[in-house]
Amino acid sequence: MGVLQNGETIAVKKLKLSIPGVQDRQFENEASHLMRLKHPNVVLLVGWCSETQYIPMEFNGTYVCAEKPERLLCLEYMPKGNLRGFLSDESSGLGWDTRYKIIQGICYGLRYLHEEWQLNAPIVHMDLKPANILLDNNMVPKIADFGLSRLFSEEKTWTCTISRNGTLGYMSPEYINKGIVSTKSDIFSLGVIIIEIVTGHRDYPDDTGTPSEEFIEIVLHNWSQRNMIKKLSGVSLEVDYQQIRRCIQIGLDCVKIDRSKRLTISQIIKALHRPESADPSNIKGVDRHQSEQRQKKTALLRIRVIFTTVVFVVLLKKRGISQESCMNFKEISSISQKKCRNRKKFPGSKQAPSPPLHSPAAPSNTSGLLPTDRMDSLFSPRCVWVDGPIIVGAGPSGLAVAACLQEQGVPYVILERANCIAPLWQKRTYNRLKLHLPKQFHELPRMAFPDHYPKYPARRQFIDYFEHYAAKFEIKPEFSTTVLSAHYDNTSGLWRVATTSSSSSAPANGGGDMEYISRWLVVAMGVNADTVVPDISGLDAFDGKVTHVSNYKSGEAYTGKRVLVVGCGNSGMEVLLDLFNHGARPAMVVGDAVHVLPHKVLGKFTFELAMLLMRWLPIWIVDKIMVLLAWLVHGNLGKLGLHRPATGPFKLMEKHGRTPVLDYGALACIRAGDIAIVPAVTRFGKGGQVELTDGRTLNFDAVILASNVPQWLQGNDFFNKDGYPKTAFPHGWKGQSGLYAIDFTRRALSGTFADAVRIAKDLGNIWRGETKPRKRAGACGRRCISVFW
Secondary structure, eight states: EOOOSOOEEEEEEEOOOOTHHHHHHHHHHHHHHHHHHTTTTBBEEEEEEEEEEEEEETTTTTEEEEEEEEEEEEEEETTTBBGGOOOOOTTSSSHHHHHHHHHHHHHHHHHHIIIISSOOOOOEOOOGGGGGGETTTTTEEEEEOOOTTTOTTTOOOOESOOOOOSSSTTSOHHHHHHHHHEHHHHHHHHHHHHHHHHHHSSSHHHHHHOOHHHHHHHHHHHHHHHHHOOOOOOOOOOHHHHHHHHHHHOOOHTTTTTTSSSSSSHHHHHHTTOOOOOHHHHHHHHHHHHHHHHHHHHHHHHHHHHHHHHHHHHHHHHTTOOOSSSOHHHHHHHHHTTTSSSSSBBBBOOOOOOOOOOOTOOOOSSSSSHHHHHHHHHHHHEEEEEEOOOEESSSSHHHHHHHHHHHTOOOOEEESSSSSSSHHHHHHHHHTBBBSSSSGGGOOOOOOOOEEEEESHHHHHHHHHHHHHHHHHTOOOTEEEEEEEEEEEETTEEEEEEEEEEEETTTTTTTTTEEEEEOEEEEEOOTTTOOOOOOOGGGOOOOSEEEGGGGOOSSSGGGTEEEEEESSSSSHHHHHHHHTTTOEEEEOOOOOOOOOOEEEETTEEHHHHHHHHTTOOOOHHHHHHHHHHHHHHHGGGGGGTTTOOSHHHHHHHHHHOOOOOOOOHHHHHHHHTTSSEEEEEEEOGGEEEEEESSSSSOOOOOOOEEOOOGGGGGGSSSBBTSSSSSSTTTTTOOTTTTTEESOOEEEEEEEHHHHHHHHHHHHHHHHHHHHHHOOEEEEEOOGGHHHHH
């Protein structure tokens, strides 16, 4: 962003440098096009700058003169940002008038590029997507970013290219498969955008397998629900429905596989301007549509009561209650309906039937109904039915799954035992912590880091990013809710998650205990969710202070003290350095072999270089290269007591989840004798004594435990003995019976967030398949349970 001399605010775009020569062509392409384009729906180029500086740079031991090009575009400032941030489904977000206005504006801008700016010389944008549609204060859309555009000469309607540049999901099939470029490529992208503006997602019938007519009816039904709830003033329902139907039909016509069957931009605008019919039958059609929906709701309510009864009877039989002691069908249905009166509201969830309240002075059971004590034993004191999945954990993984589920239109409930989001980062990390990977590898889905953040954000910046992410997607977990148990009920096919709440808002009745019931369970706590204290003899008798690294904040409290750090991972190394910087006398226990790599190699950050090499080389070769580079930088670390494992650093990370240790200065302190390396501990004793495996006994004032083993997940059908899914990445995110796991990839947050997208897409497909209208009432079996509740 910048400001001109007249006070006008402008946006400044700096082209990223990649391959020499390509950025020059891209810059000249965009600048030359924009300088000639003048239209209310195309972004205005205010000016541009092209400059090449020559700077000295060392190459092979000598200094040479190297080119440093700078390419800048000065564009009019769009205060509302791009369209991507305003897309949502039919239930919320922008009103229909605004969406229709945006669709019209995009079409006008595209018609200018294809047909109006210069006769017989259309401009094909080639990267039309919501992120390249900017909005001013009046929500007027303007097409931007012409870096990939193609200018066709006269009498040339299409061309073929070898390279494939663009955004998947918006690129036309003929361009992806054969490299064919034409104005119909932009039409395909426009169709996806129109569907996305109307529905909030870019799925269309060819992707979902839904017939076009059924797809249109689903969209109309969703908008009718929104209109009935919000009762938009000044908008006639019949006109809205005609516009919505017309826009969806246009979108479907634009995304046809055969490009010859797609509409031209003039045909699209003509279809948009088709006059609304004043035929009263349109209003009757809308009323009839709403009446049909009410009839469907009534039928679903009846099925819900029947289903409740069936589940109730199954639970009775499962608990060994004789059929003679049960009430008849009508009595069961009556009680089932009465139990649904008292409900607690949760976003995207509905409360399951609560047990009836029985007074101690109530008369004895004489009506043949189930005895009070037997009835109470069937249900938890408070039950909550969740339409979508139950997500356990509101850390980065849980937030990522929640945001992706919102995009898929799937409701959910997040349970978090702490009183804040990302508690591991907020409460169990030390102050000097920084990310070890560049920020792009830690981005959550659908939201990038702010541009002003450094390449390796600090702890506080990362926490702020999480809070902004939760606020943007309106993620509201159930805080202070601890999961006591979660088990799958084979009889009902449901997950039953028992919890207890310690928040002040927890109901007094039942002591805050609650049972959440759902068909799906997403475990998003990760391998570091629990604090694990190693079992070392005599640790309880140690006189000094014993602290886990998750509770360590700074070395200020340890100034002048002898401190033993148990564990030689990244946390242990950074705590050692922090203790030394605050005047402590630290020592570190190294019991196992460990890979220590330099923070930077050849001017690049180590992890960044390794991931770059993995694009072209197998992991074992990358391991060889990184170990060789580490040896050249650090020498033989075995002399310091830091022996390397036989398995390479990144193979070890992939196989066992052990991240290589990065050196930020601790090795220099170890070489200088400021930090001691000691072998494993045999036992702790009184008076601060610590016995080592080499026979020595040393005295320490404090001990910091920097070990974390995911013991809580070991030994079941889904997780192996190391606490990771038995199925390797990228297939370890899905188990059986509706169980999903995230943050167990051994690939840091980048692999975690890839799993979030996979989980949400899988649940979204199931959800859409079960909630779409069905022709036969009898087809609504147990698969539609999420609709009934």
